[in-house]
Amino acid sequence: RKEVEQDPGPFNVPEGATVAFNCTYSNSASQSFFWYRQDCRKEPKLLMSVYSSGNEDGRFTAQLNRASQYISLLIRDSKLSDSATYLCVVFGGTGGFKTIFGAGTRLFVKA
Amino acid sequence: GAVVSQHPSWVICKSGTSVKIECRSLDFQATTMFWYRQFPKQSLMLMATSNEGSKATYEQGVEKDKFLINHASLTLSTLTVTSAHPEDSSFYICSARKEAQRNEQFFGPGTRLTVL
Numbered sequence: 001r002k003e004v005e006q007d008p009g010p011f012n013v014p015e016g017a018t019v020a021f022n023c024t025y026s027n028s029a030s031q032s033f034f035w036y037r038q039d040c041r042k043e044p045k046l047l048m049s050v051y052s053s054g055n056e057d058g059r060f061t062a063q064l065n066r067a068s069q070y071i072s073l074l075i076r077d078s079k080l081s082d083s084a085t086y087l088c089v090v091f092g093g094t095g096g097f098k099t100i101f102g103a104g105t106r107l108f109v110k111a
Numbered sequence: 112g113a114v115v116s117q118h119p120s121w122v123i124c125k126s127g128t129s130v131k132i133e134c135r136s137l138d139f140q141a142t143t144m145f146w147y148r149q150f151p152k153q154s155l156m157l158m159a160t161s162n163e164g165s166k167a168t169y170e171q172g173v174e175k176d177k178f179l180i181n182h183a184s185l186t187l188s189t190l191t192v193t194s195a196h197p198e199d200s201s202f203y204i205c206s207a208r209k210e211a212q213r214n215e216q217f218f219g220p221g222t223r224l225t226v227l
Contacts, residue, residue, distance in 0.1 A: 031214070032214050032215075034216075041202070042220070042221070043219060043224075045218065046215055080137060089209075089216075099208075099214075101154060101157075
């Protein structure tokens with residue numbers, strides 16, 4: 001089983017749609033959780049950290065469920081510019097201070 | 112946020128030569144930096160963890176004698192690809208961890224290496 005698993009997609013959605021991505025992680029001792037965005041041929045960029053209480057940043061909402069070891073990202077009112085690969089990232093745990101990246105979920109937003 | 116620079120952004124070299132890539136954290140100190148490699152349409156693959164003042168920790172399957180890492184200061188880590196071959200052609204990305212900011216990692220813009 002992979003340490004961080006994501007549905008690779010692709011998700012094809014129209015502009016204005018709401019889309020949700022899910023991610024599961026295997027190490028229950030993981031400490032920090034993030035969503036990164038990576039555009040084609042570019043470096044990953046931090047989108048947002050994920051907190052147990054849930055957090056929102058504009059059209060983006062992230063949730064963490066430690067009991068189920070599950071992370072989600074919700075994008076509302078999708079824009080064409082949201083087209084990218086979204087990486088679920090987990091830091092720390094019993095293996096030490098290591099960052100584990102999911103393989104990413106590809107999103108295409110179309111006009 | 113935080114700024115991480117990487118140099119060069121792209122390089123083309125002949126097979127057998129060595130290539131050095133620099134990674135700098137510009138506005139914060141990073142005791143830990145990471146080196147990744149990404150092939151087209153694939154996910155990031157961690158190559159090694161670079162710790163300031165000590166030897167790098169390499170992931171399984173990554174040859175330490177081929178990919179030399181030096182983390183001489185809190186703001187600079189270098190990756191040298193020795194005796195490069197065409198199969199080493201890839202996108203190399205470094206990142207630096209900002210411990211004071213929940214261990215978030217900030218990435219450099221990447222270096223695209225093409226070995227002829």
